[in-house]
Amino acid sequence: MFERFWVMFIARNREFFRDRAGFGWNILFPFLLVAGFGVIFGAKEPSLYKIGVYPVSGPAPAIHHLDLPARFLHTRYLKFVGFQNLEAGMDKLRHHRIDFLVRAGQPPYPFWVSDTNPKGYLVERIFKASLVNDRDTADAVIKKQIQGRNIRYIDWLFPGILGMNMMFSALWGVGYVVVRYRKTGVLKRLMVTPLTAFEYLSAQLVSRLFIMIFSVCVVWIGCNLIFRFQVHGSYVSLFVIFLAGSLALSALGLLLASRGTSEEFVSGVLNFIAWPMMFLSEVWFSLEGAPAWVKAVARLFPLTHLLKAVRRIMNDGATLIDVGPELIILLLFAGVFLTVGAILFSWNR
Amino acid sequence: MTAILEVKHLVKQYGKNRAVDGISFAIEAGTCFGLLGPNGAGKTTTIEMIEKVIVPDGGEILYKGRPRSSGFLEEVGIQFQETELLAFLTVRETLHTFGRLYQNAMDVDEAMALCDLTEVASQQNDNISGGQRQRLWLALALINQPDLLFLDEPSTGLDPNARLDLWQVIDTIKQQGRTIVLTTHYMEEAEKLCDEIAIMHKGRIIARDTPKKLISTYFNGITVTLPVDGLTKDMEKQYTVRRKTDGHMEIETNDANACLARLMDSGVDLTDISIRTPNLEDVFIHLTGKRLSPNSGQGPDQNKKKV
């Protein structure tokens, strides 16, 4: 029995590593994503609002050449874009390419905002506030800076991208492959050997686990050379959580592929699951403040729990015991998906 | 008589279409059993039910006198009509992988030598030629040294030489005392390899015997073929005459000499005449009303003699 499992495990691994294109993509894709986001967000402070200024000759005017209140010009997170005349600026404003348009020169400053753009509203407030003296407000507020760890965006984003990549790898690497093999009759050929469904499925699962952990390690080491991640928890805990997450995600792939011979159909189903999972699992942005039902749906996805645990370990230095609930949920997911998938599994239909 | 396989009242229904309609047969150990029939007759459905791929809607299947146990798949070798193989493996690795799924596997090199695959051993299993692929499938069916071998159209897509080689391999397997169940559309192949033949039509077995007996049951004597315009009214009354579409007709007779003498008397031009003994193809067409493959039975045929 172990022999048959092992043979299938080896065959699947060979297939993965020999499929150069697929293999390369599996490693390269997360790497490119992380590198891309590193360049966009990592290097300097992000600018949140875009301010159009006219009349200016060049598109990227130097701040000290603009004839606007200095306190406005030196507000952080603003990016200034120059326009030759009002029309050029209005066009961009109408298409939400900029949030605010103002004429440089002497006060009063004419400015334009779009009433459908919330950012424009905020910039208007900032602009007006910058015209008032600080001393007038000093008595009304007390400023206190947060003390503590500064979590870089990239340290928060990286686990998300890794997790998302694992999800795609698990769903397509297991689900799509099994359906394709069913369609082309490979499973039918295996069916008439002594190989059992359990042996076959566990070989697919373990092989995918092995491949996913391998890619995670390669991508992690590669990206770490560039970004020097700050990991506050232990690598062992991270490994355990990634393993449990891979297991749950691959089991989901097996479940979705337990029946059916249409690649188009399974591809649709995989997309239907993968996209909401990607957006609701806090890969890109936090769901803080989202409606309760959205958070409830998010909890149905294994990726949500995986990312939560990984971020807590990496960013907050949590231990395995701290993330115990997530670990248990992931294992439960894996157990349920596997059992149902094995019951539903068919070799040829 | 020891039947290695016995099938009783096997039924498979697809919607309104009864693909297999209560067929029964038994196969003796060590023989080659041929299942013939036009496209859609139910051959593949029948053997796939025996192979445990399709669940029958009725009937009973006994292997070595008992219902098929879990060990059944260890002892049978199967070649499907069309399946693909695990991707990115070489021919040798494919055989090795499949071999390790069985307890009693054959040596991979031996299997490759038997099926003439040694040359392509280290090629990927998806970029070998169609004929080589067919041989790889045969090798996979043989890898567990099966007692019972199912071959679904093993010679489809092979060139004439490759087909002769395949017959050689099947002969060797027969000599080792293994039982073979074979479907084919080549009458010559069935006549040559099979000890017993069942002709299926619309889900039923309509004839079953040794090839020789099948022919002698439905045809006796010889067939004379000649151009239509050569025949007199007188002759037409005396013999069973079948008109063929190509401007020829066939006369069936027990006494070749008398028939030919009469034809000569009536002044028929003998240049375009041919005489042959009936073959399985005639039986097949007679029973199913269809010609199996466009080229078998025409062209140079051993049974056909030019006079």
Ligand SMILES: Nc1ncnc2c1ncn2[C@@H]1O[C@H](COP(=O)(O)OP(=O)(O)OP(=O)(O)O)[C@@H](O)[C@H]1O
């Ligand atoms: N999965 C299926 N669903 C519905 N009908 C089917 C199915 N498989 C086969 N059939 C029908 O059952 C009948 C028998 O098919 P089968 O494949 O057994 O024929 P066959 O004798 O092997 O033909 P061929 O010589 O073309 O291989 C056909 O009419 C076919 O259309």
Ligand SMILES: [Mg+2]
């Ligand atoms: Mg068939």
